Amino acid sequence: MLHLRALCPPERTPEVLAYLRAHSGTAHLVVHHGAALVPEGDLVEADVAREAAGEIVDSLCALHLDRTGGITLENLDTAVSDAADAAEEAAPGEGADAMVWQELLGRTGEESRWTVTFQAFLTIACLLAAVGVITDSPVTVVGAMVVGPEFGPLAAIAVGLVLRRWDLVRQALVALAVGFPVAMVLTGVAVLLGKVTGAVDPADIVNNHEVDFVYQVGEASFIVALLAGAAGMLAMTSAKSAALVGVFISVTTVPAAGYAMVAAVAGRWDRAGYSVLQLFVNLIGIVLAAAIVLILRRRKQRSGALLRPLSRG
Template sequence: MLHLRAVSPPDRTDRVLEVLSDHRGATHLVVIKDAAIDPAGDVVEADIAREAADEIIDALCVLDLDHHGGITLEVIDTALSDAADRAEEDAPGEGADAVVWQELLGRTGEESRLNATFLSFLTIACLLAAVGVVTDSSVTIVGAMVVGPEFGPLAAVAVGLVLRRWDLVRRAGLALAVGFPAAMLITLGGTVLGEATGLFNRESLIGDHDVDFIYQVGPYSLIVALLAGAAGMLSMTSAKSAALVGVFISVTTVPAAGYAVVAAVLNEWGRCIGSVVQLVINLVGIVVAAAVVLMLRRRGQRRASTERPLSRG
């Protein structure tokens, strides 16, 4: 269940109440007259089934509440109510399968911004990857995978493509296009410094190592990227964020960037090119799979909403 709070201009409150009271997925309706100060208006609250949220929000946006009032959603961890149980049963579809599109847009939009925090995490992840390469430490490579923040912009690109939100695609694309080169450039400086001070040398990459999978491109590179992209988008759209950790440690994006830098500094150009190709395959595969999953979920949600009545009448 989700808790909805809407600030409504007084002349639209009756229509807001009509939207909520008529929908089978809404319950626990509360109205507090003249409670809102900025923006001024009435406060309307309700608990809604997750699978009904998208339709209810769309109906409230038709009333321009997003421009002349406000709409907020919060997750309810526990709801002890027969009315809430009925709302979830009567709402179309299943809660775990429901996508709250405005929530998804807000989440991916926030995570796709190019800012100091994003660049810092990506740079630290690339530096960790470089250390993992020169020390042949799979544990450090996994750490770099977890620290890397690149899935946020990749998911945003997929969401933007499916919803045709080109502003989101541009913003996320900018974060990736600037973030990876910047992180790799800083990692390049650290790698050159490490070689100059004798922390490692070309012998670090010669022979067989546990981390050689990073630059070895094959069919499984694309397969893993597709599976990770699908799992990541399923996690984001179903609010099961714990699964994202598995996504982070299954794709070779940041490790490939770090390996490419180390290999370039040590003049191992074959391995450098292989790492860059690995990086591109993973980035593209994640976006493609995430977009496909999003399109399938959107189609399934629309089908579910037409199969069951939405109004109480």
């Protein structure tokens, strides 16, 4: 279940209440007349089945509440109520499979921005990858995969392409175009300092075969990227967000960026080039698969909307 809060101009409140009262996916409808101060108006609250949330928000936006008032959604971990059970039962499909476009836009929009925190995580991940490459430690490389924050912008690009939200695409591209080069340069500087001081020897990568998969590009690289992108988008558009950890471990984006800088400092430009290619293959594969998943889910959602009743009758 999701908790819906809508700020309504008083003249819109009767329409909103009538719609929510009639919709089979709503429960616990409450109205607070005059409770909203900025903007002024009424506060309407309801618990809604996740399967019906997207449709309900779209209908409220059609009443211009997104402009004249406000609409918010919050996840409810527990709802002990026969009315809530009835709403979930009446709503078509399963809550774990339900897709709320507004929630997805909000999440990807937030995670796709270039920020100091995003850059810090990406840089740390690249540094971890470099350490894993130099020490021939697959475990450290996997740790770098988990720390890397790059899936957020990649998912945002897919969402922006499908919904034609070019502002979202631009925002995500900036995060990647700035984030990866900065992280790679800082990693290269760190590796170079380690070489100068004798702390590490980047040339060791010649004999470190446990992490060769990072720069070895092939059909399997693209296939894994496609599967990871599909799984990641399924996780983001459903209630299975825990699966994202597995997605992070599957893709060779951050490790490839880290390997490229270690190889460059070691003078192995062939491996550096293959690592950069590996990075781009994974980025493209993830975005492509994520976009395909969104298109398929969107078509399924639209076809389902044509077949189901929208109200209690």
